[in-house]
Amino acid sequence: MAVKDYLRERFFPHMWCPGCGHGTVLNGLVHAIEKLGMSKNEIVMVSGIGCSSRISGYVDFHTMHTLHGRALAFATGIKLSKPELNVIVPMGDGDALAIGGNHFIHAARRNIAMTALVMNNRIYGMTGGQYSPLSGYGTIATTAPYTNIDQGFDVAALSMAAGATFVARTTVYHVHEVADLIQQAILHDGFSVVEVLSQCPTYFGRHNRLGGPVEMLQWFKDNTTRIGSKAAAENPELIQRGIFMQADKPEYCTEYDKIVEQAMAAAKA
Amino acid sequence: MAKRKLKEHHIQREWCKGCGICVAFCPKQVLEMDACDKAVAVRLEDCIACEMCALRCPDLAIRVDVEKA
Ligand SMILES: Cc1ncc(C[n+]2csc(CCOP(=O)(O)OP(=O)(O)O)c2C)c(N)n1
Numbered sequence: 001m002a003v004k005d006y007l008r009e010r011f012f013p014h015m016w017c018p019g020c021g022h023g024t025v026l027n028g029l030v031h032a033i034e035k036l037g038m039s040k041n042e043i044v045m046v047s048g049i050g051c052s053s054r055i056s057g058y059v060d061f062h063t064m065h066t067l068h069g070r071a072l073a074f075a076t077g078i079k080l081s082k083p084e085l086n087v088i089v090p091m092g093d094g095d096a097l098a099i100g101g102n103h104f105i106h107a108a109r110r111n112i113a114m115t116a117l118v119m120n121n122r123i124y125g126m127t128g129g130q131y132s133p134l135s136g137y138g139t140i141a142t143t144a145p146y147t148n149i150d151q152g153f154d155v156a157a158l159s160m161a162a163g164a165t166f167v168a169r170t171t172v173y174h175v176h177e178v179a180d181l182i183q184q185a186i187l188h189d190g191f192s193v194v195e196v197l198s199q200c201p202t203y204f205g206r207h208n209r210l211g212g213p214v215e216m217l218q219w220f221k222d223n224t225t226r227i228g229s230k231a232a233a234e235n236p237e238l239i240q241r242g243i244f245m246q247a248d249k250p251e252y253c254t255e256y257d258k259i260v261e262q263a264m265a266a267a268k269a
Numbered sequence: 270m271a272k273r274k275l276k277e278h279h280i281q282r283e284w285c286k287g288c289g290i291c292v293a294f295c296p297k298q299v300l301e302m303d304a305c306d307k308a309v310a311v312r313l314e315d316c317i318a319c320e321m322c323a324l325r326c327p328d329l330a331i332r333v334d335v336e337k338a
Pocket residue numbers: 049050051052053068091092093094095096099119121123124125126127132
């Protein structure tokens with residue numbers, strides 16, 4: 001199927017601002033699905049609330065637009081009742097790790113097979129540029145005009161500690177990596193996290209004087225490097241991109257089926 | 270490996286929001302912004318059909334068709 005066949009073209013042009021990185025995440029995602037050759041009926045996208053979460057309106061899969069921070073809870077219900085479906089859960093940094101932080105760590109801990117796509121623009125875009133748990137120390141936000149004193153989470157380290165079995169990071173500058181990592185995450189049988197650094201030129205960019213979308217993409221290029229590269233060893237300040245963790249652990253739905261079988265056998269005995 | 274050859278470069282004007290990303294990162298400076306702040310391909314003869322513009326466009330406004338070898 002062609003890439004455009006996975007889109008709901010009737011809703012285009014989309015609602016994101018000019019140069020918003022979330023559009024590039026959508027672009028990479030549909031390319032990943034196209035490369036996997038999946039049919040639209042095999043995929044469910046479940047999202048919460050935020051500019052990022054609006055992504056579910058633009059793809060022609062089964063889609064569900066739910067509550068802020070709660071997408072993973074809805075997704076867990078869907079996956080448990082129809083484990084044959086591929087569940088993708090795109091979330092904003094606030095959606096995933098502020099209001100939804102608890103759902104996030106516990107979904108990871110259970111190792112339920114789904115793909116959590118964290119569209120990290122380090123800000124609450126939709127509500128006007130408040131700082132998020134990913135903004136990081138020293139940044140400016142609508143709610144931190146004199147600089148933010150909160151430290152940020154490291155999404156990859158947090159996900160690994162919580163029990164996710166596939167953990168990766170890239171940026172919207174590195175579009176081939178976006179498509180490739182999403183493909184691998186979808187194929188992984190367990191809880192996968194792909195963090196994609198995305199730009200919000202309207203709030204994060206403007207508040208932090210980072211220039212427009214072009215300058216923000218250039219920043220992703222200049223300030224990141226592949227895991228284990230020479231540059232990473234020489235400059236620990238660089239943000240690392242690639243796969244941090246890929247492990248085999250019992251998957252939740254498979255284990256749940258076993259319990260159902262045991263219970264049925266016990267009931268018959 | 271055979272060189273990639275461009276068949277068609279298509280920009281859907283109504284979807285383009287003029288962010289300039291495709292123009293800035295095209296390795297061959299094929300694209301420019303026009304007077305209405307929309308991207309246009311002005312040097313298609315230099316295009317190497319790498320598809321980076323199509324993949325990076327946040328508005329999914331670009332399609333690059335590659336000649337089948
Ligand atoms: C229960 C609840 N609390 C707060 C809100 C308001 N709200 C909507 S989106 C949002 C944060 C969006 O930030 P993020 O998840 O990072 O997504 P972005 O818009 O940056 O893509 C908030 C606080 C809400 N909709 N529901």
